[in-house]
Amino acid sequence: MTNMDITLPSKKFKHKATIFSVAAIVVTVACIYINFNPLAIITEFHFIRDLLAEMFPPNYQSLTENSSTGYAILQTLSMALLGTLYGGIIAILLAFLSAPNTMPYKFVRLMVQAIVSLIRVMPTLVVVLIFVIAVGPGAFAGMLTLVFTIIGTFGKLFADVIENAEQSPGEAIYSVGASRLQVIRYSIVPQILPPLIASLLYSFDVSMRTAISLGIFGGGGIGFKFQLAKSVLHYKDMTAYISIIIVLVVLTEKLSDYLRRRILGEGKLR
Amino acid sequence: MIEVKDLTKTLPNGRKVLDGISFKVKKGEFVGILGPSGAGKTLTLRCLNGLLKPDSGSVIVQDGNGEKHDICKIGKRELRQVRQRIGVIFQGYHLVKRLSVLENVMIGRVGQINTLRSLFYGFTDEEAEEAVKALDKVKIAHMAGNRTGSLSGGEMQRVAIARAIFQSPTLLLADEPISNLDPSNAKTIMKLIRPLSENIPVVGVFHQPEMTAKYCSRVIAIKEGKVIYDGDPKLSNKKLEEIYGEELGQLDQYEYSQQPSMVEAEMRLL
Amino acid sequence: MTSSKYSFKRYRKLIIPVISLLVVAEGAAIVCGATFDKLFTGLTRGFSFLAYMFPPQWNAFSEMVEPALQTILIAFLGTIFGTIMSVFFAILAASNISNKWVRFIARFLIGLERSVPEIVIILLLIAAFGLGAMSGVVALALGCIGMIGKLLADTIEELDSTMLESIESVGANKFQVINFGIMPQIMPNLISYTLFRFEINIRLSVLLGAVGAGGIGYELDYSFSMLQYHRALTAVIVIMIMVFGTEQLSSVLRKKFAGEGVLK
Numbered sequence: 001m002t003n004m005d006i007t008l009p010s011k012k013f014k015h016k017a018t019i020f021s022v023a024a025i026v027v028t029v030a031c032i033y034i035n036f037n038p039l040a041i042i043t044e045f046h047f048i049r050d051l052l053a054e055m056f057p058p059n060y061q062s063l064t065e066n067s068s069t070g071y072a073i074l075q076t077l078s079m080a081l082l083g084t085l086y087g088g089i090i091a092i093l094l095a096f097l098s099a100p101n102t103m104p105y106k107f108v109r110l111m112v113q114a115i116v117s118l119i120r121v122m123p124t125l126v127v128v129l130i131f132v133i134a135v136g137p138g139a140f141a142g143m144l145t146l147v148f149t150i151i152g153t154f155g156k157l158f159a160d161v162i163e164n165a166e167q168s169p170g171e172a173i174y175s176v177g178a179s180r181l182q183v184i185r186y187s188i189v190p191q192i193l194p195p196l197i198a199s200l201l202y203s204f205d206v207s208m209r210t211a212i213s214l215g216i217f218g219g220g221g222i223g224f225k226f227q228l229a230k231s232v233l234h235y236k237d238m239t240a241y242i243s244i245i246i247v248l249v250v251l252t253e254k255l256s257d258y259l260r261r262r263i264l265g266e267g268k269l270r
Numbered sequence: 271m272i273e274v275k276d277l278t279k280t281l282p283n284g285r286k287v288l289d290g291i292s293f294k295v296k297k298g299e300f301v302g303i304l305g306p307s308g309a310g311k312t313l314t315l316r317c318l319n320g321l322l323k324p325d326s327g328s329v330i331v332q333d334g335n336g337e338k339h340d341i342c343k344i345g346k347r348e349l350r351q352v353r354q355r356i357g358v359i360f361q362g363y364h365l366v367k368r369l370s371v372l373e374n375v376m377i378g379r380v381g382q383i384n385t386l387r388s389l390f391y392g393f394t395d396e397e398a399e400e401a402v403k404a405l406d407k408v409k410i411a412h413m414a415g416n417r418t419g420s421l422s423g424g425e426m427q428r429v430a431i432a433r434a435i436f437q438s439p440t441l442l443l444a445d446e447p448i449s450n451l452d453p454s455n456a457k458t459i460m461k462l463i464r465p466l467s468e469n470i471p472v473v474g475v476f477h478q479p480e481m482t483a484k485y486c487s488r489v490i491a492i493k494e495g496k497v498i499y500d501g502d503p504k505l506s507n508k509k510l511e512e513i514y515g516e517e518l519g520q521l522d523q524y525e526y527s528q529q530p531s532m533v534e535a536e537m538r539l540l
Numbered sequence: 541m542t543s544s545k546y547s548f549k550r551y552r553k554l555i556i557p558v559i560s561l562l563v564v565a566e567g568a569a570i571v572c573g574a575t576f577d578k579l580f581t582g583l584t585r586g587f588s589f590l591a592y593m594f595p596p597q598w599n600a601f602s603e604m605v606e607p608a609l610q611t612i613l614i615a616f617l618g619t620i621f622g623t624i625m626s627v628f629f630a631i632l633a634a635s636n637i638s639n640k641w642v643r644f645i646a647r648f649l650i651g652l653e654r655s656v657p658e659i660v661i662i663l664l665l666i667a668a669f670g671l672g673a674m675s676g677v678v679a680l681a682l683g684c685i686g687m688i689g690k691l692l693a694d695t696i697e698e699l700d701s702t703m704l705e706s707i708e709s710v711g712a713n714k715f716q717v718i719n720f721g722i723m724p725q726i727m728p729n730l731i732s733y734t735l736f737r738f739e740i741n742i743r744l745s746v747l748l749g750a751v752g753a754g755g756i757g758y759e760l761d762y763s764f765s766m767l768q769y770h771r772a773l774t775a776v777i778v779i780m781i782m783v784f785g786t787e788q789l790s791s792v793l794r795k796k797f798a799g800e801g802v803l804k
Contacts (some may be wrong), residue, residue, distance in 0.1 A: 010397055030613045034754075075571050123760075242660060388719070389715060
């Protein structure tokens with residue numbers, strides 16, 4: 001396998017330069033179209049400086065006086081927890097229903113796959129607005145939205161994991177007279193449960209961030225409090241909330257790491 | 271010309287890995303460094319181009335203009351300048367696998383061209399042609415356009431040599447260049463390295479005394495951080511034992527006499 | 541005898557964790573105000589509302605094209621600028637390039653960015669610069685750093701350090717080592733991460749649009765608050781097409797570029 005037609009460096013450079021120029025033109029046109037001037041960040045930096053001046057030092061007093069902050073943190077955590085928990089359970093169930101090795105009926109599979117795809121493409125914004133109309137604003141709407149988001153994210157992923165599970169242990173069990181359900185219980189479930197749970201735990205801190213975002217849309221929790229502070233221009237409160245958010249997310253990351261190691265490292269699922 | 275004086279290095283745990291290594295290599299010499307594992311051969315070689323800094327001692331090399339530099343003492347910038355004319359080939363080839371063979375060779379001169387030009391424009395067509403000539407010298411020019419990762423070990427080592435040739439080096443270093451190659455490829459590589467020593471000093475670390483005996487003009491043996499031999503590449507068995515330890519000669523005999531013969535083993539099974 | 545003892549003992553380990561999980565879940569449900577009857581009434585209300593939203597306002601589709609384009613462009617520019625910044629941060633955050641302090645600071649900044657949701661970022665930007673696409677693009681670009689920056693930094697650290705050393709040995713300076721050693725090797729990963737992030741950014745762009753970045757997210761939010769639910773459904777459909785199209789495009793491009801490996 002020889003390759004004598006090497007591209008001369010000058011040609012390669014011309015090639016690279018054209019691609020770069022085209023990309024630069026596209027980006028410039030796009031910037032002009034939506035009226036975005038990247039340099040404005042530098043020229044108008046004083047806005048950021050002024051904002052930072054108003055935001056610091058963070059005002060923790062108003063938070064600690066008001067007991068609702070702790071409750072809001074609890075709410076956000078609960079939203080993330082329940083969203084991941086129930087969303088995960090439903091996602092796993094749907095995955096079993098949409099994977100060929102656990103659901104032999106093609107019709108059911110296609111239906112479930114269509115539902116999962118539909119859920120996945122639904123923009124979060126719509127989901128949260130509808131849930132707010134359905135169950136009223138607050139953490140419940142946020143939690144339900146999160147359930148939806150988790151199903152959308154993991155529905156297909158889990159189906160792929162189930163599909164790619166090894167068949168041989170299942171065949172062995174089947175050949176000694178087990179039913180399909182037993183094959184699922186003893187061959188597939190032990191294989192896939194660890195990676196599934198790992199993914200869910202891994203996504204816990206993403207769910208936290210989503211929960212905070214949803215709070216801003218009326219979903220309750222600390223996102224909501226942040227929004228509130230902004231709407232009355234209490235900048236120092238905002239900064240305090242941001243610091244709490246950062247701490248919360250970091251702690252959640254550490255927690256999910258810890259849980260993952262404990263649950264999976266211990267070999268709890270046998 | 272390269273002159274090594276009194277290299278010493280002690281590990282944090284107190285072990286002296288280099289203990290006064292000294293030797294001098296002139297143009298026209300192909301020096302092979304032998305020794306048992308852990309003796310300090312590779313460490314010595316790495317001191318020669320500054321990849322390792324010894325605790326004390328000096329390594330004096332001549333650059334393209336005839337000026338002398340002490341590798342152990344010069345600053346980063348000067349080191350880079352001196353390195354431009356020092357060719358190095360490694361046991362694991364260490365080429366950039368996703369670039370083409372030609373590009374890997376041209377990287378040899380990257381230190382010699384202007385930084386801005388190398389980053390934005392790349393190499394010139396003239397440099398590419400010279401690189402092809404270098405590839406031709408190692409008989410691999412027909413693969414110039416191939417992706418380096420698709421080459422075999424022997425071919426990759428030849429590319430590495432071509433890169434060194436492309437540098438127009440004043441010194442060539444080789445760190446176990448043939449240890450990963452089969453005997454036929456190893457011979458090819460040694461046959462390619464030897465002619466290079468006509469104009470510049472070549473220093474290589476080897477684990478194969480039979481190869482150094484055949485191709486090197488001089489052999490240096492290092493044991494426990496000290497130079498214990500410096501001279502004729504053809505080493506007697508007694509000398510080899512001295513270098514590698516008594517076990518080498520006796521071990522063969524022990525193993526041979528203790529192993530049941532193949533015939534006996536078969537009969538026992540039957 | 542022994543068999544029943546055996547099967548129950550196995551599950552004993554699970555009892556405490558499962559019970560504590562149930563307790564925590566129940567507590568969390570109370571905190572959120574989640575009850576089953578609220579759920580059921582909510583579901584019925586939600587479905588009837590969805591049914592009410594049909595049919596979409598057909599003549600509004602043409603009005604949605606420009607906002608959709610805006611949203612896509614905001615996501616596009618945010619991804620482009622974000623990727624450039626991420627590469628910069630990732631190189632600084634890789635232990636095989638930077639010294640201890642630079643790496644620590646870079647990793648800290650990346651981690652810090654990861655903790656702040658993009659919505660919070662855009663609200664701050666709006667407070668500074670006002671509403672509009674600029675806040676959206678900057679928020680999305682900064683958002684990329686947390687994800688692409690971290691992934692890329694890890695990828696760089698896993699590179700073969702001996703290859704980098706080999707390039708150093710010919711006298712290359714740091715920039716050249718980065719340009720010839722690191723960039724070619726991480727290209728497929730970079731393309732893959734960028735395309736993946738683009739999918740995420742499209743969704744975020746919709747969300748941020750509602751908060752003030754403009755585009756179709758804003759149209760959706762506006763329609764809802766104006767009780768023009770049929771128009772809102774039109775926006776929803778357009779958004780769904782957008783997201784779906786982006787996913788397909790992204791997976792096609794990823795297979796093409798990141799799969800076979802692009803020679804730089």
